[in-house]
Amino acid sequence: MYIAMGQKTKIRGLLREDVDKMQLWSKHTEPLFFHYNFPRMNKAERDNWYKIKTVKWKKKSYAIENIEGQVIGYLLIRDIQWFRRESELGIVLNPQYMNQGYGTDAIQAFLHFYFTEMKMQAIYLRTAKYNIRAQRCYEKCGFKTVEEKDFAFEDQYAEIFYKETAPEIRKQFAFVDGVAMTRYAVMRMTKKDYSHAVNSLSTKIMLECE
Template sequence: MKIYGERVYLEKLKLNHIDQMQKWGRHNNTLLEDYNYSLENLSMRKMFLFERTASPFKKYYAVCLHDGKMIGFIGVRNINYIKKTSLLGIVFDPNHLNKGYGTEGLQLFLRMYFNEMKMKIMYLEVARFNKRAIRAYEKIGFKYMAEYLDLYRNQMNYEDINYLENKNSFIETDGMVYNYIHVMRITENDFKEMEIENEI
């Protein structure tokens, strides 16, 4: 089943979508290197798909243009069917950022999440230095809840312009580098209120 928006549609993540990720662009921002996927062989792509679709506590969808080109994926993990909560994950091809596709795709996903899955709250975690993503989440209706420090696992270049512009997002202690992670959430009511505002 495909869920159509004005410019994109969602459908359950499949292997042919993962294959298309090999043609994605690369993030120039070194702080976003973790999102430069390298899934060069079939077994890696199958494992990538398995990790996101095998569990009943995860649901992942491809975001595609109407011509079938896969430009991102959106999903939730840690689904709690009792409390009706989960944790969002969203990744887009760097070639298709800042075009509104992520906002449209996430709005489609949230409608399905609250209306069809009957969930109540969606949480997300985003690095403080990822200001573009934070602005996009706030625009949709996510609200800041808290923050915590997480080990930064990439090699840090202290002369990198991306680091220098975001020094307040990191701390170093005992030779280890940590970065601040924002915890945000959107409730069913928050989303419905935002949709009403956007219609006015």
């Protein structure tokens, strides 16, 4: 059962069989994005990965399909604060389908479900400052940067730390007590922001059709 549908994507609850399909995804070629590659895992590891993503009360995961029904990504909301009605968003796409509007379409479709069906009040996310592509996608969806802050890099054992790396890559990180840190943009959207963005889009479409 699909919880949301966009023009290019369909979103539903994540199934165990989806994890097997993700094993066949293509890989990122840019070193800074290697940690986004979906890991190769044996069956037991895939079972555990699925359990971690789906069984916790404060986390919900969803598969992203294209119109043809292929699983091209997944998104999740974590650290769900049910009393405050807010959570953190995360999204991962098969690199083969990036830069084609699928991420923006999926997020916009999900936000409608999130704010109208789940009746949440706010959603936030974190993205590395060097990930310009992701920031533009989130801004297009209506997210606004509320602060910039250094956090521990998601993959402390990334290949880029253990072999010769171009200066432009290394300068993205600082090491504090042996921990690789990088600057993140913390972005947020409220239900009010979402309603305003939807109304503005509707007005724009109406004007373009006149």
